[in-house]
Amino acid sequence: MDGTCFFCGSKNEELASLLSEVKSKMQENENIIGLNDIDNQLLRIKHIEEVDNYLKRKHYYKLFEGKENDLINRIKNSQSLTLDEEDIKLVQLLSTSSLNPDNRMAFGLYTILCNYAGKYKYDKLDFTETVKSLFIDLMKKYTNSPRLVISDIKSKNCGEVLGLQSFLKGKKSNVSTITISQSEIDLLYIGESIMPLQTFFHEYFHLIQESSLIETGVMNRYALNEIEDFVLSKMLPREKYYESNYDSVSFENDAQVVSIMNVLDLLKRYSVPLKENDSRQMSTDFLYANSKLDGTQVRTYEGRQYVLDDLFDNFMKSTDKAKEIMDKYPQLRSIYVEVEGKYHRKPKETVDSILDYFEKEGKKANIDGLNKYTEEIEGRRAN
Numbered sequence: 001m002d003g004t005c006f007f008c009g010s011k012n013e014e015l016a017s018l019l020s021e022v023k024s025k026m027q028e029n030e031n032i033i034g035l036n037d038i039d040n041q042l043l044r045i046k047h048i049e050e051v052d053n054y055l056k057r058k059h060y061y062k063l064f065e066g067k068e069n070d071l072i073n074r075i076k077n078s079q080s081l082t083l084d085e086e087d088i089k090l091v092q093l094l095s096t097s098s099l100n101p102d103n104r105m106a107f108g109l110y111t112i113l114c115n116y117a118g119k120y121k122y123d124k125l126d127f128t129e130t131v132k133s134l135f136i137d138l139m140k141k142y143t144n145s146p147r148l149v150i151s152d153i154k155s156k157n158c159g160e161v162l163g164l165q166s167f168l169k170g171k172k173s174n175v176s177t178i179t180i181s182q183s184e185i186d187l188l189y190i191g192e193s194i195m196p197l198q199t200f201f202h203e204y205f206h207l208i209q210e211s212s213l214i215e216t217g218v219m220n221r222y223a224l225n226e227i228e229d230f231v232l233s234k235m236l237p238r239e240k241y242y243e244s245n246y247d248s249v250s251f252e253n254d255a256q257v258v259s260i261m262n263v264l265d266l267l268k269r270y271s272v273p274l275k276e277n278d279s280r281q282m283s284t285d286f287l288y289a290n291s292k293l294d295g296t297q298v299r300t301y302e303g304r305q306y307v308l309d310d311l312f313d314n315f316m317k318s319t320d321k322a323k324e325i326m327d328k329y330p331q332l333r334s335i336y337v338e339v340e341g342k343y344h345r346k347p348k349e350t351v352d353s354i355l356d357y358f359e360k361e362g363k364k365a366n367i368d369g370l371n372k373y374t375e376e377i378e379g380r381r382a383n
């Protein structure tokens with residue numbers, strides 16, 4: 001362990017070129033909600049450096065006394081350790097609760113990458129515990145009430161915030177749940193694929209989407225599509241909307257794009273080669289999701305096709321929850337006008353001009369600014 005990267009630093013051309021392709025796509029889409037947020041969080045794994053330094057301090061041997069007696073004795077007798085034994089030492093040390101959450105997270109990510117790179121094989125139970133604690137630590141960055149459910153059902157992965165439903169029932173509870181199947185964790189343990197980590201990031205991103213839409217009031221074309229898709233997915237029967245449009249709904253495609261990006265970034269950071277199967281899968285998934293984010297947003301409902309905005313307008317006219325929905329997502333206030341208790345979308349040119357404004361202002365724009373701007377341009381038009 002020389003303190004830089006735990007891996008050999010091998011360069012993987014395939015990964016490099018996929019990453020640069022993805023990077024340029026992302027630059028085109030920098031307004032996708034929360035990209036910077038999640039990026040900032042995950043980039044903190046530079047803490048691995050600190051962990052490494054920590055390892056070098058003499059007193060660390062004490063931390064695993066009694067756990068690996070044989071190893072300890074040999075260290076005490078100043079016998080040199082094999083590389084494998086050094087690894088065991090590392091694992092023993094880092095598995096302790098002595099780490100602060102950031103270092104613990106760094107270690108969790110590191111553990112997953114090690115398994116993927118075939119560098120170490122940890123005990124399966126230790127591995128599972130480490131991964132679970134990583135996931136919980138990441139969730140704590142976004143919610144005070146994280147709930148991680150490990151499911152036995154193979155395809156049952158989801159990230160859910162009880163936002164809209166509990167809001168409409170007058171509740172403030174905001175428990176965030178991520179359900180991830182045991183088989184995904186097992187796959188990470190085997191180390192054949194890194195896709196289960198992307199699955200977790202995908203679900204994790206769903207929590208961030210909801211909180212960034214509501215708390216920071218982010219607004220742009222993507223945000224508006226997300227709000228419309230969120231509301232329709234929650235309010236219309238699940239099989240009629242969400243399930244029939246799973247490939248198209250914007251919050252799913254945003255989550256795909258961002259989660260793939262994060263996994264690739266992580267691999268690159270530690271020079272871990274991307275395996276061929278994963279590379280193929282990720283390029284396909286990324287390009288597909290990315291292609292769905294722009295252009296006309298078409299959705300299917302009860303066997304018919306609609307433009308998302310039109311379907312949402314119809315919904316707002318027919319639901320008795322329109323006012324509550326407007327309160328929940330104040331961004332909608334700039335898009336709709338109320339006429340005798342019914343909500344109508346403003347003319348297309350007004351909406352486009354509002355979205356242009358937010359596109360330009362980026363993250364600085366907030367709801368207050370939006371209201372002011374809306375008044376301004378409408379005032380100008382009226383005069």
Ligand SMILES: [Zn+2]
Binds near residue numbers: 202203206251252255
């Ligand atoms: Zn999803």
